[in-house]
Amino acid sequence: MKKHGSFLAIVLVFLFPAFLVTSCKEKDSDIQASVQSALKDNPDMAGLSASVQDGVATLTGECKDESIKSSVETIVGKIKGVKQVVNNCTIAAPPPAPAPVVISADDALTKAVADATKDYPGVKTAVKDGVITLTGDIKKADLKKLMMTLNSLKPKKIDNQLVIK
Amino acid sequence: MSLQDKYKELLDAAKSLGVGNLQAREQNNVLYVDGEAPSGAVKDQLWDIYNKLDPDFRSADLVMNINVSTMVAGSKAVVTTQTSNLNIRKGPGTDQPIVGKAAHQETVTLVSKTNDQWWLIRTNAGAEGYASAQYLSPQN
Numbered sequence: 001m002k003k004h005g006s007f008l009a010i011v012l013v014f015l016f017p018a019f020l021v022t023s024c025k026e027k028d029s030d031i032q033a034s035v036q037s038a039l040k041d042n043p044d045m046a047g048l049s050a051s052v053q054d055g056v057a058t059l060t061g062e063c064k065d066e067s068i069k070s071s072v073e074t075i076v077g078k079i080k081g082v083k084q085v086v087n088n089c090t091i092a093a094p095p096p097a098p099a100p101v102v103i104s105a106d107d108a109l110t111k112a113v114a115d116a117t118k119d120y121p122g123v124k125t126a127v128k129d130g131v132i133t134l135t136g137d138i139k140k141a142d143l144k145k146l147m148m149t150l151n152s153l154k155p156k157k158i159d160n161q162l163v164i165k
Numbered sequence: 166m167s168l169q170d171k172y173k174e175l176l177d178a179a180k181s182l183g184v185g186n187l188q189a190r191e192q193n194n195v196l197y198v199d200g201e202a203p204s205g206a207v208k209d210q211l212w213d214i215y216n217k218l219d220p221d222f223r224s225a226d227l228v229m230n231i232n233v234s235t236m237v238a239g240s241k242a243v244v245t246t247q248t249s250n251l252n253i254r255k256g257p258g259t260d261q262p263i264v265g266k267a268a269h270q271e272t273v274t275l276v277s278k279t280n281d282q283w284w285l286i287r288t289n290a291g292a293e294g295y296a297s298a299q300y301l302s303p304q305n
Contacts, residue, residue, distance in 0.1 A: 098188065098190050101190055115299075118259075143221065147212075151229050151230055153281065154228075156195065156228075160221065160222050162221075
């Protein structure tokens with residue numbers, strides 16, 4: 001009887017903690033799975049990843065902004081089994097603003113416009129504050145080619161008052 | 166109606182025709198469209214759409230600067246003067262002395278790009294100098 005009892009004790013001493021450990025591990029992975037599926041369900045959080053250890057969920061990845069970062073923490077904190085949330089999410093840098101449009105200086109533009117229009121004797125030009133003004137006349141067939149060249153000179157705009165023949 | 170809407174067909178076409186580095190920026194009621202077309206034909210097509218949306222380019226609300234990506238140093242280009250020969254000059258500028266000529270429709274080699282207006286070119290006969298970019302077109 002006594003032998004039996006000590007055997008049981010050995011079983012309990014050795015197997016029970018093992019059972020505890022495995023059950024705990026399983027639980028973490030279950031929690032991790034539910035955290036991940038919660039993240040996946042929200043398009044703002046789909047890019048984040050989570051790992052869970054001993055009930056502590058660690059979040060990593062890039063959030064679009066601060067409000068998403070705090071709401072993901074709230075959502076994950078409410079998931080069953082999560083004891084604590086370590087929020088290591090970073091905030092994405094805002095997209096760079098487009099560079100301002102570069103407009104040619106009048107001197108360079110005047111010279112380039114003169115070169116561009118020298119084959120079209122009917123075309124008169126004026127350049128002021130980056131605006132090219134076209135007066136006079138041009139053949140319809142030449143208009144597109146001239147405009148292509150003038151558009152590449154980085155003007156502010158082109159005021160086309162040409163009479164088309 | 167915003168300019169991006171007015172020229173939506175143009176911008177959509179630029180995207181679908183594979184224009185690289187496409188940028189559309191609106192500033193002081195002018196839309197600036199920049200990009201690199203994969204061929205001269207695509208550039209032409211975009212200009213035809215521009216002409217359709219804004220007949221004869223009258224509205225002064227779009228500046229479209231589309232380069233052709235095959236126009237790079239080392240490649241060939243065709244001399245597209247109206248009829249005359251193309252002047253090859255010592256430096257980039259019409260005030261520079263003429264050092265050679267390239268014939269109308271002749272194929273030349275682009276050596277290097279000085280700026281949007283001038284290319285250093287070489288003819289098959291070996292003449293080298295600067296030519297105005299407006300008379301150099303991509304080979305089809």
